[in-house]
Amino acid sequence: MFHKEGYKIILITVLLLAALNVISYLSINIYWIKFSVFAISVLILLLILQFFRNPGRATQINDLNIVSPVDGKVVVIEEVYEKEYFKDKRLQISIFMSPINVHVTRYPVGGIIKLSKYHPGKFLVAWHPKSSEENERTTVVIKNKIAGEVLYRQIAGALAKRIVNYAEEGQEIVQGTDSGFIKFGSRVDVFLPLHTKVNVKLNDKVKGGVSVIANAEN
Template sequence: MFHKEGYKIMTVTAIILIAINMISYNLIDTYWIKFAILVLSILFFLLIIQFFRNPKRAAVHNNEHIVSPVDGKVVAIEEVYEKEYFKDKRLQISIFMSPINVHVTRHPVGGKVTYSKYHPGKFLVAWHPKSSEENERTTVVVKNEVAGEILYRQIAGALAKRIVNYAEVDTEVVQGSDSGFIKFGSRVDVFVPIGTKVKVEINQKVKGAVSVIADVAS
């Protein structure tokens, strides 16, 4: 199962690779060179399509749980000042996606979208300290009846050049459902209230819509 954001890229890539192989077949006489081009084309196409995998996830809906919005590895858990929306201190949980991870972004909680904004920017490596403020990114806030307002931010990295965000203000969203896509990268930050119980550790691998990263139960 592939994400809809990948169909155009996969189709164009397939056409280009087929054309390259047709040209090599007609113009190159050496068999091993033609075979090498074919093998490299297949490997490259497989690399492209794996970026756009969209496995279906059976999210267990729970208003006290905040689930991971993406597949990846937890790289930061820290108290920070969130200056775009809350303008106060929050607990930030950052998840880094490698090129081999699924790049679908999912809603960490269900509820009403109260804020959604795209920011153009740079393409620093995702682990750069300033990437969350200077890179291309989108910020989304979902208001949940138990968890309150939960903010998550898609952040592009050195490879990611396109962020897709489906969240629209005043719409109701379901926990674990698709909220967007980051093409070829790279990181998502989740901001939860201070005092929220964190259920993950640094370097822990998580699955989008499945892994519980925080619990707001008192």
């Protein structure tokens, strides 16, 4: 299963590679060159397919749980001052996605979208300390009846040149469902109330829509 953001790119890739291999087959008489063109074409196609894969995820809906919005590695767990929306201290959990991770973004909690905002910006490497404030990014705030207001931020990396965000203000959304896509290496920051219980450690690998990264107070 592939994400809809990849349909056009996959189709164009297939057509271009097919044309290249037809030309190679008809115009080149050296077998090993033909085989090399075919092998490289298959490799390119496999890389494109794996990047846009969208595996089904069975999220256990629970307002006490905050699930990871993406696949990747936990790179930050700390108290920070969130100055865009909350303007106070929050608990930040950041997850870095490499180019080989699934890049679908999922809603970490269910509820009502209170804010959905796009920010143009730079393309610093995703682990840069200032990437959360200076890179191209989106900010989404969800109002959940138990967890309160949860903010997550999609952040473009040095390779990511497009962020897709489906969240619309006033929309009621379901935990774990598709909220967008980030192309190539990137990261997502989640901002939670300070009293939230963290369930992950630095360098833990997490799965979007499945891994419970924190628990809200009941």
